[in-house]
Amino acid sequence: MSIRPYRRIEKAHWDDIHGFIYNRGRIISGSKDGSLKFWNANGELLNSFESSNKGYKFWVTALENFDDGHFAVGTRDGTITVFDMKDEVVFNANNVSDQTFPKPISKKRNQQRIDCIKQLNERGKPHFFYVGVARNLQLWNLRDKKFIRSFKASDNDWVYCIEPFRNGDLIVVIGSTLEYWKKIxxxxxxxxxxxxxxxxxxxxxxxxxxxxFINWKRGFYIEKTIYASGPYKRMPYGLIRNPKISDDQPNSIELSINSRVVKFKDMNLNDIPICIEMINKMISEVPKLHIGRTVTNKQHDQAIKNFIESDEHLLGIFNISMKHKSEMKQYFLFITSKKIARWAKGLMSRDLILYDYNTIIKMESKKGTFAGDLILHFSVHNEVFQNMGKNEGVIAVEIIQEQITKTKNQFTNVTQIGSTSIFDNDDLLNIIQARYAKEEISKKEFDQLLNDLQKSKPKKIY
Structure with missing residues (x-):
């Protein structure tokens, strides 16, 4: 196969052409001469937009065609213009340059230059588009006609090209560097x-x-435990105290995380009061969430999806061990504003055991050198949750005690009738079967519970 010129348009512009796009059957070209020209497939000039401003500041430096027929133009002076299907201007704005860098990276005429424009290729968001400029990748909203946010890409180079990849990820060219960005x-x-x-x-x-509260280093999306020291760290607001402007560095935020003072340096001065206000607001409004040190984001996800109702709050997640047939078995312990749940990872939902706050008679916690335990005392038996974090048994007791004081909520699907609690029969059957399968109740007890269930007079297990 060979390829060769088929049609040539001599002197299409009187200076270099910086880009072209295919828009609704037309070719639109943009040039250093500051003009836009519209051509048909035969090379015939259909229309021309000549800028009243001439000179190097007003070169056309970026073009992008949008799926709905709109198209965008960027120029060297930092102007972003979007045209509709009638070729009329519907959006005009200037590059929102970052003013926090005192040293320019180029001559003044290049500092605002629009290097590229790219529509966000994601379902349901056709009105968002990216803009590549000096040091930053910017996100704009065409529908609302406003700038959304800026993502720092470099200290001393330009974002030359942005190409949407899969699932909202991006391929980004920064100077001579090619980077793969994953969606936040x-x-x-x-x-x-x-x-x-x-x-x-x-x-x-x-x-x-x-x-x-998340501390994130761009470019890393490794699955980490929530307290991990890796590049993507989640921290519950309950661990954060006293966010403020640093005493010795006015461009930094200082706050206490789990009793350790941490500084976030070199921030935009205008961002600092907004950031502090948001952190304080979340500290005051978000229910405290205690998460075991070995709990992952995925496990938190499972708790929200499977066990948390719309009218309750998750208060704690812990990895635990319990003795089963002379062996230690791994479980998760979830504490919410309505219940306590023990769940075996990877097993069917029937291996979920729920505990009612009102049936707990006594609680104990044990703190060892490396691990802690939680013991819940019920009327007929005790439950021992082992191998928690060193202080996590103490924390769990505090959470449960607070909920016992605050609420008299029962199991999920429990209805209060007078002073008697009755359970949804299907839920109770699952619990009975799970306990019998794990040999926690005898065959005689199992048959008796089934008999009670069939008579619609179920007994509480806990």
Whole structure:
């Protein structure tokens, strides 16, 4: 196969052509001469937009065709213009340059240059588009006609090309570097909303969500435990205290995380009061969530999906061990505003055991050198949750005691009638079968419970 010129348009512009797009059957070209020209497939000129401003500042430096027929133009002076299907201007804005860098990376005429424009290729978001400029990748909203946020890409180079990849990820060209960017909220948990993103340092971000305070280094999305020291760290707001402007560095935020003072340096001065206000708001509004040190984001996800109702709050998640047939078996312990749940990872939902706060007679916690235990005393037996974190048994007792004081909520699907609690029969049958399968009750007890269940007079297990 060979390829050769088929049709040539001599002197299409009187200076270099910087880009072209195919838009609704037309070819649109943009040039250093500051003009846009519209051509048909035969090379005939259909229309021309000549800028009243001439000179190097007004070169056309970027073109993008949108799926709905709109197209966008970027120029060297930092102007972003979007045209509709009638070729009329519907959006006009200027590059929102980052003013936190005192040293320019180029001559003044290049500092605002629009290097590329790319529509966000994601279902349900055709009105969002990216813009590549000096140091940053910017996100804009065409429908609302406003700038959304800026993502720092470099200290001393331009974002030359942005290409949407799969699942909202991006391929980004920064100077001579090719980078693969992964979508931030890909790590979001069910019900979690990103409320604010603030840049600090080099390629580092504070992310404020409706559930967590997140410290993130761009480019890393490794599955980590929530307390991990890796590049993507989630921290419950319950561990954060006293966010404030650093006493010795006015461009930094200082706060206490789990009793340790941490600084986030080199922030935009305008972002600092907003960030502090948001953190304080979340500390005061979000219920304290205690998470075991070995609990992962995925396990938190499972808790939200499987065990948490819309009218309850998750208060604690812990990895535990329990003795089963002379062997130690791994479980998860979930504590919510309505119940306590023990669940075996990887097993069917019937291996879920629920505990009612009102049936707990006594609680104990044990703190060892490396691990802790929690013991719940019921009327006919005790439950011993072992191999928790060193202080986690103590924390779990505090959470449960607070809930016992606050509420008289029963199991999920439990209805209060007078002073008698009755359970949904299907749920109770699953619990009875699970306990019998694990040999926690005898055959005689199992048959008796089934008999009671069939007579619609079920007994509490706990």
């Amino acid at each position: 909220n890909k790590e979001s948990l069910p019900g979690e909303q990103i409320l604010g993103i603030f840049n600090y340092g080099k390629k580092r971000f504070i992310i404020i969500t409706s559930l967590f």
